[in-house]
Amino acid sequence: xxxxxxxxxxEKQIIDLNNYRKERDEERRREYERVLFNxxxxxYSYAEGAGKSSLNHVEVLDVSFSGIRFREDKPELPxxxxxxxxxxxxxxxxxxxxxxxxxxxxxxFKDEDRHGYDYGCEIDPATKSAEVLKSFVGFMYKxxxxxxxxxxxPPNFY
Numbered sequence: 475x476x477x478x479x480x481x482x483x484x485e486k487q488i489i490d491l492n493n494y495r496k497e498r499d500e501e502r503r504r505e506y507e508r509v510l511f512n513x514x515x516x517x518y519s520y521a522e523g524a525g526k527s528s529l530n531h532v533e534v535l536d537v538s539f540s541g542i543r544f545r546e547d548k549p550e551l552p553x554x555x556x557x558x559x560x561x562x563x564x565x566x567x568x569x570x571x572x573x574x575x576x577x578x579x580x581x582x583f584k585d586e587d588r589h590g591y592d593y594g595c596e597i598d599p600a601t602k603s604a605e606v607l608k609s610f611v612g613f614m615y616k617x618x619x620x621x622x623x624x625x626x627x628p629p630n631f632y
Contacts, residue, residue: 500618516564519546519553532561539611540597542575545583547590553577558598563607573607574598 518529532544542561546553553559557577562570579594597604 516562517544518562518564518570519544519549520560520562529562535592537607537611537614539608540599541578541595542573542597543592543594545590545592547588549590552591553580553593555580571603571606572601573603574601 517532517534519532520527520529530546530549532546534542534544536543544561555577558574559577561573561575563573564570575595575597577593577595579592581592583590583592597607
């Protein structure tokens with residue numbers, strides 16, 4: 475065992491490139507999710523209750539292999555913890571992917587001119603659509619790992 479001590483007592487900061495890459499990839503994935511779910515796809519909650527059904531646009535904040543977090547402005551029928559509902563992911567105006575979720579967390583939010591609820595939900599793995607969404611999320615992770623940043627993007631790309 476070597477008992478010699480270094481004469482340099484200064485603490486040198488080591489940069490962990492793996493953590494940097496993970497953070498960069500996570501940021502890129504979340505940015506891509508926001509564009510994809512909130513500008514290209516239409517995502518709606520579909521709730522039934524008290525003899526009434528409600529289809530409300532939701533803002534997807536985060537999605538993972540097992541869960542989804544979204545925000546709903548002024549819902550007619552706010553969701554409750556423990557409630558199972560379907561989300562509709564519209565890929566075209568007339569076709570959607572129906573994803574069953576279990577609401578695990580509900581919190582109110584209030585921004586400058588908006589208010590409503592944030593929902594943290596678990597995706598029901600027993601449905602066929604869960605596998606489709608899992609593949610889709612896998613694509614988003616791979617996209618984040620391999621995508622390049624454009625310093626001069628075109629003014630309108632979609």
